[in-house]
Amino acid sequence: MIEFLNPAELPRARAAGALVAGILRTLRGRCAVGTNLRDVDRWAQAMITEAGAQSCYVDYEPSFGRGPFGHYICTSVNDAVLHGRPYDYTLADGDLLTLDLAVAKGGVVADSAVSFIVGGSNPPESVAMISATERALSAGIAAAGPGARIGDISHAIGSVLRDAGYPINTEFGGHGVGSTMHQDPHVPNTGRPGRGYTLRPGLLLALEPWVMADTATLVTDADGWTLRSATGCRTAHSEHTIAITDGGAEILTLPPA
Structure with a gap:
């Protein structure tokens, strides 16, 4: 299913994007040495509820997971x-x-x-990997706009990741959003330009470059949900939701100024 918003509905998309961006910024500021991941989940729940919004994760039960996800946010650490x-x-x-x-x-x-390093350490390899996903995300957004194709976005993302030396997994990537979290079209993190679905105004896309330092192979954790690098190497992931408009691509999930 692919949904399109009309111009009158775009303010609601902006409000949802601003909420997500604000919650992520707050949580990032609270995540310090000694923070428990369960507290992060509780904080996310409280902010979502206070805003009168709904979590897309608690009851999420796709074919690749094991039962409902049961939490309000994904917290992936190191090799996850x-x-x-x-x-x-x-x-x-x-x-x-x-x-x-x-x-x-x-x-x-x-x-x-958003991916970031906790505490005062800044391992160079981790910093470089986070930077690569952020640059790939910016390149994918720059390639999006009315008349562009999904392959143009995928090629832009993949070119940055490949040039940075990272293997690329295509099992999971970006996707359409609308009234539900995961919709068509699928947006792989590598591809051929000029191919695939043609973008038009009103389409919302979540673009999400992610990499693992030395492998493209995933393994599923014992919890039935968490996806980790097969080699135990570190990973990084950056994502924004964008709206295709007559003028190009508008980023809906930028943190507030």
Whole structure:
């Protein structure tokens, strides 16, 4: 299913995006050495509820998961890259943490993710990997606009990741959003330009470059949800929701100024 918003509905998408961006910024500021991932989940729940919004994760039960996700945010640490379920883990100095949040407000979903290093350590390899996903995300957004194709976005993202030396997994990537979290079209993190679905105004896309340092192979954790690198290497993930407009691509999940 592919949904399109009319211009009158775009303010609701902006409101959902601003909420997601604001929650992620607050949580990032609270995640310090000694923070427990279960507390991060509780904080996310409180902010979503206070805003009168709905979590896209609590009851989420796709074919690739094991039962409902059951939490309000994805917290992926170090070798975990996607769908990390919050558990009884206390963050340590130098941990690479990804927070991934999808929320529905006013009937529209926004989805965003950010990776960062906890504490005062800045391992160069981790910094470089986070930077690569952020640059790939910017390149994908720059390639999006009315008349562009999904392959143009995928090629732009993949070119940055490949030039940075990272293997690319295509099992999971970006996707359409609308009244639900995961819709068509699928947006792989590599592809051929000029191919695929043609973008038009009103389409919302969640673009999400993610990489693992030395492998493209995922393994599923014992919780049935958390996806980790097969080699135990570190990972990074960056994501924004964008709206295709007559003028190009508008980022809906930028943190507030």
